[in-house]
Amino acid sequence: MANEYEGIKVEAAKSSMDMATVIGLIGGFGLVLSAIVMGGDPKSFINPPGVLIVIGGTLAITTMCFSISEVGQSVKVVMKTVLYTSRNPSNAAIQVLQIAEMARKQGVLSLQNILDTMQGEQLLHKGISMVVDGTPGEEVENILRRDIVATIQRHAKSTSILRRAAEFAPAMGLIGTLIGLVQMLGNLDDPSTIGPSMAVALLTTFYGAVLANMVFSPMASKLERNSAEETMINNIYLMGAASVGRQENPRRLEMLLNSILPPAKRIQYFD
Amino acid sequence: MANEYEGIKVEAAKSSMDMATVIGLIGGFGLVLSAIVMGGDPKSFINPPGVLIVIGGTLAITTMCFSISEVGQSVKVVMKTVLYTSRNPSNAAIQVLQIAEMARKQGVLSLQNILDTMQGEQLLHKGISMVVDGTPGEEVENILRRDIVATIQRHAKSTSILRRAAEFAPAMGLIGTLIGLVQMLGNLDDPSTIGPSMAVALLTTFYGAVLANMVFSPMASKLERNSAEETMINNIYLMGAASVGRQENPRRLEMLLNSILPPAKRIQYFD
């Protein structure tokens, strides 16, 4: 597998959707919606002021805890999570080894030819570009490490914003329900309105529970998990680019890569 | 006990069921079921949409937090937990010492004859096979340690999936009940349906509480406990195989084994 250097193609992880997230979201909401539809008129579950107070209120309080730009950024990060592609660390490690072997056998400048195929993997592309431009290995390593740390911090901030939102959503739901209950109890003249009023009051509790448990909380967990995986892939790219920059033996790189890969994902590129 | 070498038989831990888990499950569910049956018509506790929303919803959200393959793997791990046999670390240590003594007295190659009896204990079998094939002790140790770490990580991941499911099940139960309550409150025309509708609404809370407290949460605790026990047994096998591979004195092995055995399980094989 290691001898078609001309034909090396760094396959960018396709940006297909993260199936677990999509299936989980569709499955969860599908079940809730079908329970609502089967039970009768679904319109009774739509209450625009309630939606506003729970979603808007949660957003307002969460923004209060952070800054507007931080909350805005976290929306982008969450979007990327839904579209995140789980990449195989073993494949990333093998591609990095192929690049390292090509650099060793055909010279670092030959990597220019395959730079385009790395477009999909920004960090790898940035690292190899710098190496091709003659940046020394240590500097490549420092710059990429800084990028990785910045990415981790951005993800950690977004995770904590989501966890906060998961705490505030049920609280706003409770506040909405209390408003509804107080209004209903002050108006008991017509008993026929008690039921529907109470149903409306409970809707905000329902919205809050759905938002917290079916959106914010699993999103935060998923983001944490994907951030760990992405950090590992990025560290593989960093090790590879730095190793090529330092013109080290690719066999040593393989050893280094195996030391950070999980046991089940270790590779054996050279025999 | 140490002189019938020809007759050494490594008794594989029989894959009988873990009695505590089985008794706990049967006992717990038996009590709940008998309370249901004694109270009247058990059919009123069966509500397929409710079952679907709680079990399906919990599965969907939990999947969202992880990846599909991780959730699938955890089902297998849980199955193995129910069938897990609590093995006695002392017995494992004594068997390992018998093997070590046999290797010392009759030569490593003689272990070939008893390899078959170790089929039930994969890790021991793998280690002794490598030793018989001439793999050096250090390498045997590295390979087995990697296997042990991978097993621990697999168990830890499964435990955290079960704990997550134990958090989401009651949340899905609450969401189901809120749906039922809103539907009931919107339809108070016929008072005779209030009771049964509310009963149905409460069923999802019931399902969620049963799933979380009688299945997911104890399963997670059990998995944690068994993982610790299995890790100890595996470390005993690792120590034994590595010691035979390094052709060490079995008395030294006994000392090493005693240092990781809990005080009550320490052995005295050589006098």
Add this chain to the structure above:
Amino acid sequence: MANEYEGIKVEAAKSSMDMATVIGLIGGFGLVLSAIVMGGDPKSFINPPGVLIVIGGTLAITTMCFSISEVGQSVKVVMKTVLYTSRNPSNAAIQVLQIAEMARKQGVLSLQNILDTMQGEQLLHKGISMVVDGTPGEEVENILRRDIVATIQRHAKSTSILRRAAEFAPAMGLIGTLIGLVQMLGNLDDPSTIGPSMAVALLTTFYGAVLANMVFSPMASKLERNSAEETMINNIYLMGAASVGRQENPRRLEMLLNSILPPAKRIQYFD
């Protein structure tokens, strides 16, 4: 106080009941029972299926989390807790110093005569017996330390079983109440039965709250506290036996003992 060597008598801590535990249990349950009796017919608080589902269910799930032998062992440990006698560490330290001084002045073998008076204190008895038999100080220390560690682990396991039970008892109470509510709501034909049915349904919640808050949780706290105290006493005995075995100066032993005694319990045996 240090000159009646012939008359040394190691007073075994009398196995009287732990008054705080007994008074707490009797006081707490007495108040609850009197509130029940004062409010009318106490029979309405007895519901055998409810008792079964809460106690049996909690037992079943807790067993599931551990193993049958661990749960059985914890029952014994809890029993010993109720009968536990709070011993004064200062007294234990002084007795140990008396023994050490006697050994120094009359020879180690003279301790044979007072061995019988130590029957009540197993660890001290075991340690001094070994010393009299000529076991070297280091070995006495190792063996006793192993015993102490085993005791601490046994207590820690029992504490965690009790804490688990304290979590599961209210959960089983809720499950029982939900069963009762669903049964009641499905049978609203005769309004006169609503009240009593609901009373019965609430009983399991009551049982669960009483079990968790008045039995399991305080028992776990008490066990933790007593385990710490017993460990200190046992360490005093270990230090004493090891010191006698090493034929050290008792004044040095006093210094060692004071270093582990709490400030308020420090002793001054030699002037």
Add this chain to the structure above:
Amino acid sequence: MANEYEGIKVEAAKSSMDMATVIGLIGGFGLVLSAIVMGGDPKSFINPPGVLIVIGGTLAITTMCFSISEVGQSVKVVMKTVLYTSRNPSNAAIQVLQIAEMARKQGVLSLQNILDTMQGEQLLHKGISMVVDGTPGEEVENILRRDIVATIQRHAKSTSILRRAAEFAPAMGLIGTLIGLVQMLGNLDDPSTIGPSMAVALLTTFYGAVLANMVFSPMASKLERNSAEETMINNIYLMGAASVGRQENPRRLEMLLNSILPPAKRIQYFD
């Protein structure tokens, strides 16, 4: 300020009440009581059996977790908390420096004359007394440090007892309410009694919430805060007495004191 040595007067912190605790208690209970009185007949909030079951039960269970003497001791500690006077660490540091300077200029024995003025500050009095009696500095330090550690442990024990009580009070309130509800539901014959019975049942929940949130929990927090403050003052006294005992330069003492004082409380006694 540093030249009227003859007139040094160690002002004992006046044992006035801790205003924050007193105002908080009076303010909180005042508001609750006025809400009760304004709403009608305050007698409906008095239910002796309920008071008994919540206060007595909480006391009984808390005692069960600890020992009788520990609970008794914590009552004393709590009493002292209410009467605690917040002392200014800066003032304590300056008084200690005045004493040190006086000892340096007029000799250690001259401190005899001002010993009486230190009566209010036990630890300082004990330390200076020992110094005047000729106890060496190291020993003074060891003895006072032991006293300080014992005080910290006593406070920590009392804090944990209060936190436990804050957990058990609402639990006992719930148990009392469940008893009341079961009794009421079993006796629905006369609908006119439902309201009052339910009111009585809710009273124990009310008592539990008030006890936990307005007494035990803030008391525990206050005790923790005051313990930290008292420890700092005591460390100032310890440093001072040890420094005088070692006949060190007071300027060095000032440096030491500033190293443990919070930034805003640092002093500049010598220019």
Add this chain to the structure above:
Amino acid sequence: MANEYEGIKVEAAKSSMDMATVIGLIGGFGLVLSAIVMGGDPKSFINPPGVLIVIGGTLAITTMCFSISEVGQSVKVVMKTVLYTSRNPSNAAIQVLQIAEMARKQGVLSLQNILDTMQGEQLLHKGISMVVDGTPGEEVENILRRDIVATIQRHAKSTSILRRAAEFAPAMGLIGTLIGLVQMLGNLDDPSTIGPSMAVALLTTFYGAVLANMVFSPMASKLERNSAEETMINNIYLMGAASVGRQENPRRLEMLLNSILPPAKRIQYFD
């Protein structure tokens, strides 16, 4: 940008309002208020005794946990939070570098001329003033560090007071609701008052939930976040003043500043 030394102007961070806090507060309360107004008569949500018991009670208990001056101080800190201006650490670092370069090229005394422009940034002003007055670099560093630590401690105390208040507010709300429920249940004679009485009883729960979730809890989070940001800015000022005081090369200062700036905020002032 680095050559108009005469024209250096240290732009004080404008004390405009923290938009995230203001928008969050207005947005959240706006949504709640509009839900109240849309649902009918907003007067039914105003209950002065309820407001008093929740706000006053929370204040009283929180004061009890701390001291009066600490609670008073935290009000000031919170006010400053609302008016806090998020400053850009990069800008602060560049201004500090401009000052350092000016001091290097035109002499430290020239900084006298731009001291006035630093009025808005107290710590920087204090540090540069000391440097101009000839205070050595080490002393400037020590004094400023002490100020920074004192600020951090003040913020941490205020944060913990807010978190406490966020815990006590719902508790006081529950206590208020229990008082209302007991009063209502004792007076069931006129059924037409049940609804409004219950509405009033629920109001305190509503007040408590709003106070805790929409004021205290997000304020505490915001304070924590802003305190971290302010500490970083203050450390930049400290490093700058100390560096000028030690007459170090500004290039070295740039390196130091970059080591504490987050990756995304690193600066490159010198090429």
